[in-house]
Amino acid sequence: MAGATYDVLGIGNAIVDILVQTEDDFLSENGLTKGAMALVSAEEQHALYDKTGQAIESSGGSAANTLAGIAALGGRAAFAGKVMDDQLGSVFAHDIRAAGVTFDTAMANDGAPTATCLVLISPDGQRTMQTYLGACVDFSTADLDHAQVEAAQVTYLEGYLWDPDPAREAFFQASRIAHDAGRKVALSLSDPFCVDRHRDGFMAFIAEHVDILFANEDEILSLFQTDDFDAAQERVRGMVGIAALTRSEKGSVIVSADEIISVPAAKVDRVIDTTGAGDAYAAGFLAAYTRGHSLKQAAQLGGLLAAVIIQQIGARPSASVQHLLQDLDG
Amino acid sequence: MAGATYDVLGIGNAIVDILVQTEDDFLSENGLTKGAMALVSAEEQHALYDKTGQAIESSGGSAANTLAGIAALGGRAAFAGKVMDDQLGSVFAHDIRAAGVTFDTAMANDGAPTATCLVLISPDGQRTMQTYLGACVDFSTADLDHAQVEAAQVTYLEGYLWDPDPAREAFFQASRIAHDAGRKVALSLSDPFCVDRHRDGFMAFIAEHVDILFANEDEILSLFQTDDFDAAQERVRGMVGIAALTRSEKGSVIVSADEIISVPAAKVDRVIDTTGAGDAYAAGFLAAYTRGHSLKQAAQLGGLLAAVIIQQIGARPSASVQHLLQDLDG
Numbered sequence: 240m241a242g243a244t245y246d247v248l249g250i251g252n253a254i255v256d257i258l259v260q261t262e263d264d265f266l267s268e269n270g271l272t273k274g275a276m277a278l279v280s281a282e283e284q285h286a287l288y289d290k291t292g293q294a295i296e297s298s299g300g301s302a303a304n305t306l307a308g309i310a311a312l313g314g315r316a317a318f319a320g321k322v323m324d325d326q327l328g329s330v331f332a333h334d335i336r337a338a339g340v341t342f343d344t345a346m347a348n349d350g351a352p353t354a355t356c357l358v359l360i361s362p363d364g365q366r367t368m369q370t371y372l373g374a375c376v377d378f379s380t381a382d383l384d385h386a387q388v389e390a391a392q393v394t395y396l397e398g399y400l401w402d403p404d405p406a407r408e409a410f411f412q413a414s415r416i417a418h419d420a421g422r423k424v425a426l427s428l429s430d431p432f433c434v435d436r437h438r439d440g441f442m443a444f445i446a447e448h449v450d451i452l453f454a455n456e457d458e459i460l461s462l463f464q465t466d467d468f469d470a471a472q473e474r475v476r477g478m479v480g481i482a483a484l485t486r487s488e489k490g491s492v493i494v495s496a497d498e499i500i501s502v503p504a505a506k507v508d509r510v511i512d513t514t515g516a517g518d519a520y521a522a523g524f525l526a527a528y529t530r531g532h533s534l535k536q537a538a539q540l541g542g543l544l545a546a547v548i549i550q551q552i553g554a555r556p557s558a559s560v561q562h563l564l565q566d567l568d569g
Numbered sequence: 570m571a572g573a574t575y576d577v578l579g580i581g582n583a584i585v586d587i588l589v590q591t592e593d594d595f596l597s598e599n600g601l602t603k604g605a606m607a608l609v610s611a612e613e614q615h616a617l618y619d620k621t622g623q624a625i626e627s628s629g630g631s632a633a634n635t636l637a638g639i640a641a642l643g644g645r646a647a648f649a650g651k652v653m654d655d656q657l658g659s660v661f662a663h664d665i666r667a668a669g670v671t672f673d674t675a676m677a678n679d680g681a682p683t684a685t686c687l688v689l690i691s692p693d694g695q696r697t698m699q700t701y702l703g704a705c706v707d708f709s710t711a712d713l714d715h716a717q718v719e720a721a722q723v724t725y726l727e728g729y730l731w732d733p734d735p736a737r738e739a740f741f742q743a744s745r746i747a748h749d750a751g752r753k754v755a756l757s758l759s760d761p762f763c764v765d766r767h768r769d770g771f772m773a774f775i776a777e778h779v780d781i782l783f784a785n786e787d788e789i790l791s792l793f794q795t796d797d798f799d800a801a802q803e804r805v806r807g808m809v810g811i812a813a814l815t816r817s818e819k820g821s822v823i824v825s826a827d828e829i830i831s832v833p834a835a836k837v838d839r840v841i842d843t844t845g846a847g848d849a850y851a852a853g854f855l856a857a858y859t860r861g862h863s864l865k866q867a868a869q870l871g872g873l874l875a876a877v878i879i880q881q882i883g884a885r886p887s888a889s890v891q892h893l894l895q896d897l898d899g
Contacts, residue, residue, distance in 0.1 A: 293637070293664045293885060296626035307623070326656040326682065334623045352656065555623060 246529035248391035251302025253320030298334035308522025310339035321378035364510035379405035398429030425451035428458035505546035515554025576859035578721035581632025583650030628664035638852025640669035651708035694840035709735035719750040728759030755781040758788035835876035845884025
């Protein structure tokens with residue numbers, strides 16, 4: 240994969256997270272499903288926000304977090320996603336660039352405000368999310384920079400981008416551009432509920448366009464509507480070149496045509512906030528993979544970065560993690 | 570002081586902090602004075618922000634932090650300060666109310682955006698601040714709720730509010746209303762540079778209007794333009810009923826007409842971020858004082874809450890601290 244300017248280009252929803260510590264009672268009292276991401280209107284999000292405690296704001300978005308992680312590891316990263324030209328849009332743009340990620344998508348000048356995700360963090364570190372997509376629904380094929388897609392070894396798409404219609408079309412176009420340029424396409428399934436909303440579309444898209452699939456256990460089981468992980472593993476093996484399946488404290492399994500590799504989870508002293516664990520795994524995996532390391536090493540680096548992320552508040556590495564990839568490089 | 574609805578009403582700049590971890594080299598390269606707060610234009614702040622790493626946003630403001638601390642301890646707290654009706658203004662309003670503080674100041678509908686303070690946190694936990702006052706400069710006597718001032722045992726003013734002219738006038742008016750209602754007026758000197766900007770004004774105001782003065786060592790030395798702490802202590806004793814002088818790891822000294830009480834600092838394992846240490850001290854002091862505890866106990870609770878705050882990121886208590894005041898109540 241010579242001649243690439245970027246190791247990975249991510250396309251996803253550009254979101255600012257509003258992080259609040261909460262008790263599990265608050266979730267049940269408000270009819271929220273613990274651990275899930277729900278799409279809500281601005282009004283619904285605001286009504287819930289009014290009931291929560293003091294918050295902090297931190298740039299988020301699944302693919303955006305992954306690209307920030309790749310850049311933190313020393314990879315060459317770009318991101319495309321839509322914010323409004325407002326205060327939180329400026330926060331998002333600042334943070335992703337400050338992370339070392341190229342971000343050139345034009346800000347919207349009218350329409351909905353920058354997307355926000357109300358992240359309720361339970362005492363056990365699990366997060367429950369209410370997302371108002373805002374300006375993200377205006378991301379379309381017009382926002383795709385063809386040359387940027389062609390210049391990236393891997394174009395990484397988040398499943399959540401399937402929710403806004405115009406973005407889904409950009410998904411397909413980006414995949415075609417990437418493959419025409421001899422590049423790879425990766426997809427994260429994002430969330431079991433997201434899989435449930437778009438199962439048929441995902442199945443067809445994966446079979447036809449995806450080279451590397453990221454999914455956690457709930458997501459891959461939801462995709463194939465089974466409760467048998469081994470069965471899901473076999474089915475995904477026939478659909479996609481590489482599947483990286485994460486299983487929380489059980490580590491991850493890499494499924495390819497030639498082999499199935501199980502990698503144990505990295506050591507974690509105390510889970511603080513699971514926000515961004517899957518995003519970080521994909522970051523570690525792709526940073527190692529695009530540097531030419533083995534699938535096993537890629538899975539190991541994914542697990543290491545996920546362990547870093549769940550032991551802090553927020554979804555992007557706050558400490559320097561560059562040595563993790565450098566250690567692999569030897 | 571019977572019949573009060575609030576223990577403390579705070580009047581101050583309503584600011585959202587933008588917190589960034591930084592190296593000391595970054596400060597010197599950009600000509601910044603470590604530990605100081607500087608007032609800057611929106612453009613100056615933005616130029617510096619563009620050079621910083623990933624940030625998180627958290628509601629701040631000196632008096633606002635103090636009132637959030639008082640509410641967290643179980644005190645009855647109100648705050649007055651000016652934000653714009655924009656995204657960060659909504660963040661500020663949400664957070665102070667979520668902290669349990671009454672906040673009824675009308676948002677501005679035009680003019681400058683909500684104030685932001687770029688807080689650069691050094692590896693040793695010291696913070697260097699660049700404040701763009703934004704909407705704060707529009708706080709005026711028109712924003713004072715006379716009944717609220719009359720209903721508060723103590724009206725607490727932050728020295729920083731001396732910077733915007735219309736707010737300074739509100740300072741004087743609030744003091745007159747409070748004293749006419751038989752209430753107390755407290756002032757924090759905020760920052761040695763702030764003292765330097767307004768020394769003569771502060772001296773006259775303290776002598777005439779202030780019942781309880783909060784200052785750290787640098788601030789009280791700056792006020793009297795001396796490097797002799799004992800001399801400063803004697804001078805302040807003649808000016809004000811109670812002076813609470815904080816000295817970092819040396820604890821605090823309470824100076825009153827009758828006595829001088831030294832209280833050692835609370836135990837701190839590791840300093841993470843000193844943002845809000847003085848604000849937290851004032852919170853603990855005033856929460857205990859307005860509950861009728863002794864000056865020594867007030868100083869102890871101030872020191873305890875300051876110790877909590879410097880061992881976390883951000884200037885408001887994130888854990889439940891209510892037991893600290895309850896323990897004093899016995």
